[in-house]
Amino acid sequence: MSLIPHKPAADRGGPAQPLLIVGSLRKYFPIRGGLLGRGHGAVHAVDGVGFQLGKGEILGVVGESGCGKSTLARLLARLIEPDDGEVIFDGDGVGAADGIGVKELRRNLQLVFQDSFASLNPRMTVEDSVAFGPRIHGQSAADAIRVAHDMLARVGLEPSRFGGRYPHELSGGQRQRVNIARALVTRPRLVILDEAVSALDKSVQAQVLNLLLDLKEELNLTYIFISHDLNVVQYISDRVLVMYLGQVVEIGPVDCLYRDARHPYTRALLSAVPSMDPERRTRHSPLTGDPPNPVNPPPGCRFHQRCPHARTVCAAAVPKPVEVAPGHRAACFMANPASGYDSSPAEVGR
Amino acid sequence: MRFFVSVDNLSVRFEAAKPVHAVNGVSFDLAEGEVLGLLGESGSGKSVTLRALMRLHPDKVTRYGGAIRVDGQDVLGMAPTALDSFRGKTCAMVFQDPILAFDPVYSLGRQISETIRRHEAVDQATARARAVELLERVQVPSARRRYDAYPHEVSGGMRQRAMIALALACRPRLLLADEPTTALDATVQIQVLLLLRELQKEMGMSVIFVTHDIGVAAEISDRLAVMYGGRIIEQGPLAEVMREPSHPYTQGLLASTVTAGMRGRRLEAIPGMPPDLTALPPGCAFAPRCGLAVDACRAAAPLPVSAGGRQVACVRAAFPGTTKIPRPARDDTAHADHQTSLISLPVPEGPRC
Numbered sequence: 068m069s070l071i072p073h074k075p076a077a078d079r080g081g082p083a084q085p086l087l088i089v090g091s092l093r094k095y096f097p098i099r100g101g102l103l104g105r106g107h108g109a110v111h112a113v114d115g116v117g118f119q120l121g122k123g124e125i126l127g128v129v130g131e132s133g134c135g136k137s138t139l140a141r142l143l144a145r146l147i148e149p150d151d152g153e154v155i156f157d158g159d160g161v162g163a164a165d166g167i168g169v170k171e172l173r174r175n176l177q178l179v180f181q182d183s184f185a186s187l188n189p190r191m192t193v194e195d196s197v198a199f200g201p202r203i204h205g206q207s208a209a210d211a212i213r214v215a216h217d218m219l220a221r222v223g224l225e226p227s228r229f230g231g232r233y234p235h236e237l238s239g240g241q242r243q244r245v246n247i248a249r250a251l252v253t254r255p256r257l258v259i260l261d262e263a264v265s266a267l268d269k270s271v272q273a274q275v276l277n278l279l280l281d282l283k284e285e286l287n288l289t290y291i292f293i294s295h296d297l298n299v300v301q302y303i304s305d306r307v308l309v310m311y312l313g314q315v316v317e318i319g320p321v322d323c324l325y326r327d328a329r330h331p332y333t334r335a336l337l338s339a340v341p342s343m344d345p346e347r348r349t350r351h352s353p354l355t356g357d358p359p360n361p362v363n364p365p366p367g368c369r370f371h372q373r374c375p376h377a378r379t380v381c382a383a384a385v386p387k388p389v390e391v392a393p394g395h396r397a398a399c400f401m402a403n404p405a406s407g408y409d410s411s412p413a414e415v416g417r
Numbered sequence: 418m419r420f421f422v423s424v425d426n427l428s429v430r431f432e433a434a435k436p437v438h439a440v441n442g443v444s445f446d447l448a449e450g451e452v453l454g455l456l457g458e459s460g461s462g463k464s465v466t467l468r469a470l471m472r473l474h475p476d477k478v479t480r481y482g483g484a485i486r487v488d489g490q491d492v493l494g495m496a497p498t499a500l501d502s503f504r505g506k507t508c509a510m511v512f513q514d515p516i517l518a519f520d521p522v523y524s525l526g527r528q529i530s531e532t533i534r535r536h537e538a539v540d541q542a543t544a545r546a547r548a549v550e551l552l553e554r555v556q557v558p559s560a561r562r563r564y565d566a567y568p569h570e571v572s573g574g575m576r577q578r579a580m581i582a583l584a585l586a587c588r589p590r591l592l593l594a595d596e597p598t599t600a601l602d603a604t605v606q607i608q609v610l611l612l613l614r615e616l617q618k619e620m621g622m623s624v625i626f627v628t629h630d631i632g633v634a635a636e637i638s639d640r641l642a643v644m645y646g647g648r649i650i651e652q653g654p655l656a657e658v659m660r661e662p663s664h665p666y667t668q669g670l671l672a673s674t675v676t677a678g679m680r681g682r683r684l685e686a687i688p689g690m691p692p693d694l695t696a697l698p699p700g701c702a703f704a705p706r707c708g709l710a711v712d713a714c715r716a717a718a719p720l721p722v723s724a725g726g727r728q729v730a731c732v733r734a735a736f737p738g739t740t741k742i743p744r745p746a747r748d749d750t751a752h753a754d755h756q757t758s759l760i761s762l763p764v765p766e767g768p769r770c
Contacts, residue, residue, distance in 0.1 A: 131602040132573075238690050239459075268458035268629065273673035273686035280683075295603060298632075298675045302684075321680070339603040341610075341632030343676050345656040348636055352608040356558070357572040 075254035075287070076175050078122070080158040086257055086289050087120040087143070092152035094142055098362065110361050112138040114313035116152075120257075125283070125290040127304030127321065129297060129336065131358040135313040136293045140261045143291070144178055145169045157256075174204055177250035181262035183242035187234040193245050194219065194230035200253040218248040222278060240271035244278070251282065259291045264299065276303060297340050301325055306394070309333045312361050312369040315388065319395030329397035332370045368400070376401060378409050420446035421488060421623050422470070422591060428482035429465050429474065429647075435695040439465040441647040442483070444721070449590070452617060452624040454638030454655065456631060456670075460691050462647035463627045467593050470625070471504055487591060506536045509584035513596040515576040519568040525579045526552065526564030532586045551582040555612060574605035578612070585616065592617070594626045598633060610636050631674055635659060643667050646692045646702025648718070651734075653727030663729040666703045701731070709733045 093116075095109035113135045120126050128136050141147045143154060145161065153160060156175065160166030167175075180186045187196055197215035202208065216226035222244040234242055243263065250258055260279070264272045276299070283290060294300050300307060300321075307324045309317040309332065317330040328334045335353035342349055354373055359365070365372055371381035380400055388398040400408035422445075429440040440462040447453050457463040468474055470485055472492060485492040488507055495503060512518040520528060529551060530544035539547070545564070552560035555578040568576055577597060584592060594613065598606040614637055617624050628634050634641055635655065642652035643664065651664040662668045669687040689706040698704060700715040707714065713732050721730040 131604060240690055268691065269631075269670060269674045270458065270687040271690060273675070273684040274688070276675070277684050277686055296675075297603065298677060298679075301677060302675045302680050325677075335604060339607045340677075341607070341630070341636050343632050343635055343659075345635050345638075345659060349607055349611070352604075352611055354604045355608065357574040357605055358602060 084158050085119040086122045086157055088155040090117045090153045092116045093150045108362055111313045111364050116315055125304045127300035127307040128293040129300055130310035133358055133361055134310040137261055140259045144176055174253045175255050176257045177255040178259045179246050179250050179263040181265050183246055186246050189234055192231050197249045197252050218252040222248045240267055257289045261293045312364050317397045323395050329391045329402045330399045331374050331376050380407050421449040422447035423486040426483035429469050430480040432478045437694050438697055439647055439694055443649050447623050450621045452639045454634035454641045455627045456634050457644035458691050461644040463644045464595050467595055467627050506587050508591040509589040510593040511580050511584045511597045513599050515580040521568055524565045524567055529583050529586050536587045555582045592622050592624045596628055651729045663734045664731045665707050665709050
């Protein structure tokens with residue numbers, strides 16, 4: 068792209084090589100307390116997450132608060148170190164001896180967060196914030212400001228009007244555009260959008276969603292789109308990953324997953340979306356109670372205590388993800404005929 | 418017909434170096450047992466209107482205009498003692514963030530029984546029993562034990578249920594709800610909405626429900642009022658406003674809200690951003706973003722026009738039953754499209770993937 072002199076990193080693995088391969092990623096946060104500061108267990112934030120992400124794809128990640136969505140984003144960007152598991156970026160192991168270094172990864176992978184104000188340094192002007200990345204990655208001050216101006220113009224903020232302003236002088240929508248410009252100015256190949264449009268008003272949210280889709284086409288980007296808004300995820304994603312208590316319970320193409328969800332949790336999540344139709348209001352709540360605490364997740368299937376279909380086997384063993392349709396996998400015994408799941412009604416010790 | 422709540426030309430201004438014109442001539446009526454959804458984006462004046470109904474704004478910097486009558490009482494002219502008894506007894510509020518609304522150093526149950534004893538002459542034991550009953554009614558599990566829990570010890574959903582129990586402690590006849598489900602997960606949000614709907618029917622309360630989410634408004638309201646720039650720009654029966662929005666802003670808001678079945682279509686975003694309340698334009702506050710604006714829109718704020726239970730404040734609005742103004746062809750089809758997508762949500766039955 069001629070507008071922005073900073074070139075994106077070359078596509079190394081070719082189109083068939085997944086941009087990201089994540090295998091058994093795990094992160095526990097120990098809880099310290101008590102008199103001697105000894106461990107009191109751990110928050111199982113991300114527990115054995117694995118998936119692949121193709122080039123040019125948009126992967127939606129959904130789940131209730133505390134399910135590990137944001138921890139996953141931070142692990143992928145190496146903002147926190149995983150306890151276990153591997154991340155392979157375009158064929159190169161992240162942090163591996165012969166792989167890609169963290170600094171190089173971060174030029175290729177950028178994040179946009181929910182809180183547009185907290186994401187920006189309040190004492191830096193917009194253009195300095197956007198130019199910061201290119202400076203770190205070795206461009207001269209003049210060049211960095213020039214690419215920052217180009218990118219600001221690209222996200223719809225006229226550099227001469229907005230470049231010299233401070234974050235508090237902008238509206239929420241404008242600040243989020245600055246964050247997008249800052250993420251894209253190093254020409255990353257993967258952008259993780261962690262609730263990036265959730266705090267925006269609906270009329271402004273639509274503008275930013277349109278902008279994100281345009282930029283994806285123009286700059287050949289791949290997105291991981293984390294959100295709790297299932298309508299927006301359905302709108303923007305190609306594939307959707309559903310998380311529950313640190314684990315992937317279902318992943319599949321968006322149409323498939325929304326039409327024919329196979330995990331009871333995904334179905335519950337989908338039917339909790341307001342109907343938008345006053346004549347057909349929601350009558351029953353699909354789930355009772357709040358999302359459980361990730362400190363001591365239950366044994367077996369982590370959802371079994373809230374699941375209307377739970378049987379003895381669900382409390383005893385952990386369901387492995389099985390392919391229920393091409394590219395569509397669900398970690399539920401009901402989806403696996405060989406699992407020993409008994410479909411006759413039975414009482415389960417809760 | 419005498420309405421239970423009657424707001425007439427309410428204005429709220431906050432004094433500052435640059436005065437903030439938060440509410441600019443809001444009028445609406447609410448019957449007993451009716452649920453009004455007050456829909457708007459941030460800075461549209463919806464929460465300020467709601468708080469004005471209980472006069473919660475700091476007296477020193479707030480200038481009210483117009484009149485608010487609740488159950489025949491003049492809220493803006495009320496003496497401090499009358500106001501104390503009005504708050505909590507006639508009218509109660511549920512806030513968006515219960516962790517900020519509860520006092521962190523008293524247990525949940527104690528705050529509820531204290532409210533009961535403030536308004537009714539009952540002893541400690543009776544108040545405690547009533548509080549436990551209320552906690553059970555809002556589906557707080559093991560209510561007797563939770564009575565002694567502190568706000569930080571329970572989950573967000575449970576805190577919001579306790580907040581509802583607190584608001585309902587003295588059987589108010591008007592419940593004001595300020596985005597009570599916004600901070601909750603979708604699965605918990607729907608539980609709380611269903612609970613509020615049930616309690617409203619059971620107690621016959623009037624409810625004013627402030628939200629920015631039209632999906633939430635659709636789940637709970639009988640009537641809908643849409644706010645923009647501190648004014649109600651459109652109001653009417655919920656289903657009618659959603660099916661056939663009259664004001665260009667309501668139309669734009671519905672078109673830009675992502676719903677099922679919009680995939681693959683470019684969103685019709687409203688250009689620009691919400692107005693600055695310290696510097697409102699003299700005319701219609703939406704005119705700078707409106708594709709249909711003419712000189713008359715910029716000259717003076719349009720007055721609301723009523724017809725058949727609906728009201729809209731727009732000189733260009735096409736009212737059902739009045740002369741339609743011609744719109745650009747593209748616009749018409751776009752909205753028609755959108756309306757079908759709203760009414761006939763695709764039923765998720767089809768070939769298995």
